[in-house]
Amino acid sequence: MKIAFIGLGNMGAPMARNLINAGHSLVLFDLNQSVLGELGQLGAEVAASPRQAAQQAELVITMLPAAAHVRAVFQQEEGVLAGIRAGTPVVDCSTIDPQTARDIHAAAAKQGVDFADAPVSGGTGGAQAGTLTFMVGASPALFATLQPVLAQMGKNIVHCGEVGTGQVAKICNNMLLGISMIAVSEAMALGNALGIDTQVLAGVINSSTGRCWSSETYNPWPGIVATAPASRGYTGGFGAQLMLKDLGLATEAARQAKQPVMMGALAQQLYQAMNLRGDGGLDFSAIVQGYQAAE
Numbered sequence: 001m002k003i004a005f006i007g008l009g010n011m012g013a014p015m016a017r018n019l020i021n022a023g024h025s026l027v028l029f030d031l032n033q034s035v036l037g038e039l040g041q042l043g044a045e046v047a048a049s050p051r052q053a054a055q056q057a058e059l060v061i062t063m064l065p066a067a068a069h070v071r072a073v074f075q076q077e078e079g080v081l082a083g084i085r086a087g088t089p090v091v092d093c094s095t096i097d098p099q100t101a102r103d104i105h106a107a108a109a110k111q112g113v114d115f116a117d118a119p120v121s122g123g124t125g126g127a128q129a130g131t132l133t134f135m136v137g138a139s140p141a142l143f144a145t146l147q148p149v150l151a152q153m154g155k156n157i158v159h160c161g162e163v164g165t166g167q168v169a170k171i172c173n174n175m176l177l178g179i180s181m182i183a184v185s186e187a188m189a190l191g192n193a194l195g196i197d198t199q200v201l202a203g204v205i206n207s208s209t210g211r212c213w214s215s216e217t218y219n220p221w222p223g224i225v226a227t228a229p230a231s232r233g234y235t236g237g238f239g240a241q242l243m244l245k246d247l248g249l250a251t252e253a254a255r256q257a258k259q260p261v262m263m264g265a266l267a268q269q270l271y272q273a274m275n276l277r278g279d280g281g282l283d284f285s286a287i288v289q290g291y292q293a294a295e
Helices: 012-021 033-040 050-055 067-075 098-109 123-129 140-150 165-193 198-205 240-257 262-279 284-291
Strands: 002-006 025-029 059-062 090-092 115-117 132-137 154-161
Touching: 002 012, 002 050, 012 025, 012 033, 012 123, 025 033, 025 050, 059 067, 067 098, 090 098, 098 115, 098 165, 115 140, 115 165, 123 132, 132 140, 132 165, 140 154, 154 165, 165 198, 165 240, 165 262, 165 284, 240 262, 240 284, 262 284
Parallel strands: 002 025, 002 059, 059 090, 090 115, 132 154
Antiparallel strands: 115 132
């Protein structure tokens, strides 16, 4: 299949590489010439604009930083909708607000183009390994079309409902993740202050009712999980600025729905403070540093 892939950042580039390795013919667009060169050496074509990429495609995939980028890539003069042929399916894997996804879907539908939102979970490691979870908002027919292609980049392809529900699932999940990471940070820091060996405490938590992904797989306390960012100076992983972005999406969606998210709002403020301290480039688990005494 000829696939236009637009947006080749830390997530998009390995996703595109997996599609190339699966035998698809890719035409790419990104502002980063270096990554375009790397993927070009694997046989991908390079387009001069999203419009040009979409003109050649049987499927368009986008993976972009924020809603403003999605709107621009689809709706600007040289955007996807200016070049795409009627009947060509589109799937946006960015994490954005549900309303933007629905707005792009409506604009695409006017041109006979079926649009899906399919944000992902699994981080850069999952993107490289092809083990991402895709949360797909699409019609049943479009989901059936997309599922085999998405399965070449991920292992869990979940149909969440109509367009926009993929984004709903993603922001709810990430709000919970942010809250749970703060809770684990508080518990680990309290245990340390009260004198228990943190390895022992982590073992108790992970064999008891406090067990969760943030404690077991991604523990924020240094030295507990060798593969977690906490054990490598909080580098790599999921940046705190991205967590702040996702919490902002969740709290804004909650405001529009008039649905209270008190803990989500508090988590947003704590990550806002972390970013203001200049730590937004660290992994989001570095929120634990706010609970540790300065040395």
